[in-house]
Amino acid sequence: MSFIGIDLGGTFLKGAILDVDTRQIRHSLRVPCPNFESGETYERVIAPEKILAAFRSLLDGLLSIETECDGLLLCGQMHALVFCDSQGNHKSSVITWQDQRAKLPFQKTGMNYIDFLVDSLRDWDLRILGNELRAGLPLTQLFYLISNGLLPDNLYPASLMDFVAANLCGTVPVTDSTNADAHGLYNVVEGNWDYGLIEKFGFNKLLWQELKPHYSTVGTFKHNGRSIPCYLAFGDQQCALLGSFLGEDELSLNIGTGSQVGILSNTCELGDFQTRPYFDGKFLKTITHLPAGRALNSLIRLFTEISAYQMDSVTIWNYVQRQVEKTQETDLDVAISFYGGPFGDKGHISNMRESSMTVGHVFSAAFKNMAENYYQCSLRLSPEKEWRRIVFSGGLVSKIPSLQKAILRRYETDSFRINQSNEEVLMGLLTIAVKIHNVGMSLNDAIILTQTANVDSK
Numbered sequence: 001m002s003f004i005g006i007d008l009g010g011t012f013l014k015g016a017i018l019d020v021d022t023r024q025i026r027h028s029l030r031v032p033c034p035n036f037e038s039g040e041t042y043e044r045v046i047a048p049e050k051i052l053a054a055f056r057s058l059l060d061g062l063l064s065i066e067t068e069c070d071g072l073l074l075c076g077q078m079h080a081l082v083f084c085d086s087q088g089n090h091k092s093s094v095i096t097w098q099d100q101r102a103k104l105p106f107q108k109t110g111m112n113y114i115d116f117l118v119d120s121l122r123d124w125d126l127r128i129l130g131n132e133l134r135a136g137l138p139l140t141q142l143f144y145l146i147s148n149g150l151l152p153d154n155l156y157p158a159s160l161m162d163f164v165a166a167n168l169c170g171t172v173p174v175t176d177s178t179n180a181d182a183h184g185l186y187n188v189v190e191g192n193w194d195y196g197l198i199e200k201f202g203f204n205k206l207l208w209q210e211l212k213p214h215y216s217t218v219g220t221f222k223h224n225g226r227s228i229p230c231y232l233a234f235g236d237q238q239c240a241l242l243g244s245f246l247g248e249d250e251l252s253l254n255i256g257t258g259s260q261v262g263i264l265s266n267t268c269e270l271g272d273f274q275t276r277p278y279f280d281g282k283f284l285k286t287i288t289h290l291p292a293g294r295a296l297n298s299l300i301r302l303f304t305e306i307s308a309y310q311m312d313s314v315t316i317w318n319y320v321q322r323q324v325e326k327t328q329e330t331d332l333d334v335a336i337s338f339y340g341g342p343f344g345d346k347g348h349i350s351n352m353r354e355s356s357m358t359v360g361h362v363f364s365a366a367f368k369n370m371a372e373n374y375y376q377c378s379l380r381l382s383p384e385k386e387w388r389r390i391v392f393s394g395g396l397v398s399k400i401p402s403l404q405k406a407i408l409r410r411y412e413t414d415s416f417r418i419n420q421s422n423e424e425v426l427m428g429l430l431t432i433a434v435k436i437h438n439v440g441m442s443l444n445d446a447i448i449l450t451q452t453a454n455v456d457s458k
Contacts, residue, residue, distance in 0.1 A: 008076030088166030139184030161233030169219030243427030
């Protein structure tokens with residue numbers, strides 16, 4: 001028995017065969033995500049027919065390998081938006097999460113769209129909407145469109161994955177809570193669309209997708225005369241955490257280009273963090289968009305832009321690692337919040353002396369800053385420190401052992417594990433495939449089976 005899993009990411013569409021008998025990922029393939037269409041400076045849209053062509057190419061390639069596929073599972077980049085009809089036909093471009101038109105000036109108010117929207121929601125409890133409101137969310141995109149008379153009537157504002165699934169099956173788009181939540185219009189307490197907010201902004205002229213239980217089918221599609229079920233799509237963050245086998249007593253530090261801190265909860269807790277639906281009635285408390293690899297690469301460019309020779313990234317990071325290991329202590333102060341996030345959009349290097357203006361000192365201080373950021377966010381998620389160990393994922397910790405040491409030193413712990421899989425999202429889909437195949441199996445048992453077959457290490 002095997003399924004096909006596809007992750008519709010922002011850089012690549014990746015897919016693989018999910019073998020539920022051996023609980024292994026086989027024949028991983030990927031194709032580039034199509035480029036943005038040319039348009040306004042703040043506009044970031046993709047032609048849907050190009051997305052569908054890339055998806056079909058990937059799906060056909062996997063089906064040529066696994067002709068007896070028992071089902072298709074999807075996940076992908078949250079916050080992308082496509083207007084489509086009840087047969088899954090697109091009626092707009094794919095408006096991606098990188099679209100920043102909400103930052104444009106809003107009429108003659110002296111504010112931009114996102115600030116005006118925030119001001120309009122001053123009396124609304126943003127925590128019940130997940131506590132995330134930034135340019136790029138479908139809520140902000142819808143507000144921009146309706147403010148400019150561009151919002152269509154009687155169409156579904158579907159996520160990218162829900163649109164692709166509906167188009168493949170030729171059926172009405174439906175959704176899972178992990179995707180609905182990403183719109184910014186989902187009430188996490190009630191577990192449904194926030195129809196009061198939808199009416200407040202005039203979004204009720206749109207059709208809103210039915211929320212179906214996890215692991216439901218969207219419909220079927222034909223391949224070699226067989227009808228293959230296509231299951232509800234999931235948000236990529238939830239799938240990645242599932243693929244790292246995150247337990248209820250563990251704290252997730254996902255550190256890559258950006259980074260996230262997350263912890264699971266059995267109840268819908270609201271606070272100074274984002275609350276997102278997870279699987280099987282659980283919730284994810286998380287803080288996202290923390291500075292990590294992208295910000296560190298800015299420091300790398302600072303040190304290498306006038307170099308007389310070019311070094312590849314492996315050579316550079318090996319050099320950084322050696323220099324940090326040589327640096328016992330530093331009083332240099334580095335904040336790497338160079339891009340927008342929970343700690344602002346400006347970083348700094350301060351308390352500089354001639355002796356501390358070295359790669360070792362700068363990156364030691366940067367790693368210390370990252371560790372402090374994660375620790376403070378963790379306390380926001382769980383002031384009582386209700387975690388037993390840390391789960392590292394995302395690749396950056398494995399590449400930079402000194403960063404791992406700085407984090408463990410700040411947390412004052414040696415209890416951790418490193419998720420070794422480079423395909424956490426697909427591993428999450430594999431875990432779901434194991435559960436679907438074994439009718440009546442709990443998700444926790446599916447996690448245990450899949451994790452046993454794919455051992456990660458401390």
